Amino acid sequence: MIRLLQRFTIVCAMFAVPSMPSLAESVSVTVIGTLTPAACVPTLTGGGVVDYGTLSASLLNPNTYIALPVKQLGFSIACTAPVRLTVQAATGRPNTVLAPTESTRGVGLNPIPLLDVANGLPVVGLGLDTDGVTKIGGYVVGPVVGSFTADGVAVDILTQRGESPSPNWVLQSTPGSLYTSFDFQNRFTAWAAVGELTPVAFTNLSGILQVQAYLNTSSALNLSHPIVLNGLTTIEILYL
DSSP states (O other): OOEEEOEEEEEEEEEEOSSSOOOOOOOOEEEEEEEOSOOOEEEEEEGGGGOOOOGGGOOOOSSOEEEEEEEEEEEEEEEEEEEOEEEEEESSTTOOOOOOOTTTHHHHHHHHSSSTSSSEEEEEEBBBBTTOOOHHHHHHHOOTTTEEEEETTTEEEEEEEEEEESSSEHHHHHHHSSOOOOTEEEEEEEEEEETTSSSOEEEEEEEEEEEEEEOOOOTSSTTTTTOOOOOOOEEEEOOO
């Protein structure tokens, strides 16, 4: 399941000052709210659920991981006014990705080809089996190059990685991931006019995300009971 979240919160605190020096007690008032340049609503088709249905254990290989078919989700963002934004992703299943290594943010690199990319593609986990130890597999989620439009006009996909967005965007021209496997970093995705490297303001964005999962070997999994794929990605909007 892929969930979407937008967050831009300002928190202020006002502390009551005792009216008499002899009073030691105090109370505080916390003022909270959300301030955004425009109200944006992200949407995924099918409620963001990527359902592989019921899979036969006979699909598994005793010695190698197997890739499942590529799935697609329609992705859109509707805003009340033109706004420049980026999105970042976070896994809800840290410490579960089936990969040689895992970053501090729960991301590894694909151990088998996914989305026609042999290696170096950031992936996240599908959860653990009921023993709480065995990793079920992993998956990649990323935007489909050439599928996005902003206010009806074709746009390019821009990316960068870091702790926060910077002006240093690069073009994404091949299949990629919404994640980065680098420790303590996020991958940011934005959209620009074709041929430009500066995110464009838009009111309505639409395009396609693609997802591909892979599974552990039959020799590693306990096939005496059903194994539930349980991936979870949260996509967050950040205003630029």
